[in-house]
Amino acid sequence: MLTLRGSRAPRRGSELNQLNIIPDGSILVRDGIVQEVGPTRRVENLGLARQAIEVSAVGRVVMPGFVDSHTHMLFPAPGAPSPGIEPGARALHGVTALRLRALARPYLESMARHGTTTAEVKTGSGADESAELKILRVAAELKQEPISLLATVLFRLRAGAGEDALPLEQRWVCDEFLPKVWRRHLARFADLAGEDESDIQGFAAQYFQSARRLGLGCKVHADSANPSEAVRVGVAHGAVGIDHLEHVTEGDAALLGRAESVATLLPAASFHAQGRFAPGRALIDAGVAVALATNFNPHHTPTFSMQTVVALACRHMDLTPAEAISAATINGAHALGHAAHVGSLELGKSADLVVLNVSDYRDLARHFGANLVHMTMKRGEVIYEQDVVAPRPVEDLRPAW
Ligand SMILES: [Zn+2]
Structure with missing residues (x-):
């Protein structure tokens, strides 16, 4: 045992x-x-x-039970395999909440069969209120399912939106959308993803301050080819999870090693994209609290098995089986602020x-x-x-x- x-x-x-x-x-x-x-x-x-x-x-x-602290199981919506937000959001408009829920249930059942007992689910359809709320409402309804679900608002920054001219959608997410989500108890976390480092720098402070004022936990997608700024911003704002980290530098690892944040690594995402794996061994050696998750989404990372994630982390990130199991259970629970209840x-x-x-x-x-x-x-x-x-x-x- x-x-x-x-x-x-x-x-x-x-x-x-x-x-x-x-x-x-x-x-x-x-x-x-x-x-x-x-x-x-x-x-x-x-x-x-x-x-x-x-x-x-x-x-x-x-x-x-495994704690899968990073999934996109409801977005992109079915029928929108192409990358980018718009096709996914468009497809989501054509799917009723009932259908989306019916599609999600077999995923949750499969996750339970593979040993997952708690999972996160993210939105991510862009500045599209009805699409975002549809995902969050479906996630709330899925709370009746056997495995626990915790919902996260994922806001994706679009490249080229600078600090000076804060676009409308950025103001919308901070001033309108996050407070609405909070009032309706629809999410626990606010996650930020962006391609352009300077955009993150300009916007993250405002986004995370809005989230924290409401009592939402902060998360950040550090998945770009140069994730240093995302790491710095995540640490500075006390993010509960800083995720992906495929291209993390030694300096980033040292910073993460001194931080409270959990670094969530997603080896199945690297496997499917035939991309680089995050340097799990180096991160652990630098003192980083590492978690493992699937990044499950039906199009780009169709892997919901945390067992497969554990095997990939041992094979491609040089983790020991014991480290990978800790990362896939108790540290996943920490990455969801839920370790007082699950993970051990x-x-x-x-x-x-x-x-x-x-x-x-x-x-x-x-x-x-x-x-x-x-x-x-x-x-x-x-x-x-x-x-x-x-x-x-x-x-x-x-x-x-
Ligand atoms: Zn992700």
Whole structure:
């Protein structure tokens, strides 16, 4: 049993390698909350345990459910595979909220089957209020689904919009849209993406100040070829997550190593784009609190499996399996400001866990593309359990030749 018990702060340095394993462990759950975690013999002897329903995981790894802290599962909308905001926003106008919700549900189910119990979902359709609100409303409705969803407003800066002439849409997002989203409780975070470094510099302060005044957490897409300014701005404004970082410099890594922010790396995005992988090893060695997420979106990063992300991070970023697991669970929870509730198996936290069909967690790094999940539990309820493959009927077994 990998408990991931440890420091309350985002894990960094050697902490990332400490999974706090109990070789023969048990967990006692009541009303969805962890009551006890420890050696089986001790947990079995507790009074409460005698009345409990037993779920056996003998011979298998048990670990916290994956926390996928960076996804674009609802945007671009279906039918808009071309890059850029406009085609996606146009397609989104043609999709009803009901249809968008129906399309998202199988994604969430697939994520649950692959062991994800908490995920983030971003908007990102540009300065288009009805399209943005449609995504946020659908995300709010999806909160009834088995896995928890936390919504983020993603505002994309367009290149060439300088500091002096603050365009209308930038004023709109700060003065109108974010307050509206906050009043309706539709999002927890405000994320900023931009291609041009000088634009970020000019606008980020205003955007993040607006978000923070409302109590929204800040995030930044540091995904350009020169992400130094995005990193600096994110650190300066106490961003909870600074994401992508494929082209980060040594200086950026040193700055991130001294910051509270979690650096979320997205190896599946690099894999699909055939691009550069973020230097995960160097970032961890520089003391950065690293998280891993999928960047899942149906067009450009059609990977929703955090197991695949863990394997890619070990293979292409030189993380150890233990570091990758910490990054994909507890540090993902920190990147969503949610680590008091999920990300580790500890007293008082939500009983979100996965049971794997292996007896050694390091197999997650080797079984690329395979689903090792035997069972997924969310808040103490089994939301997925692997089923048998049906045998062939007897008459089918006669040779056909
Ligand atoms: Zn992204």
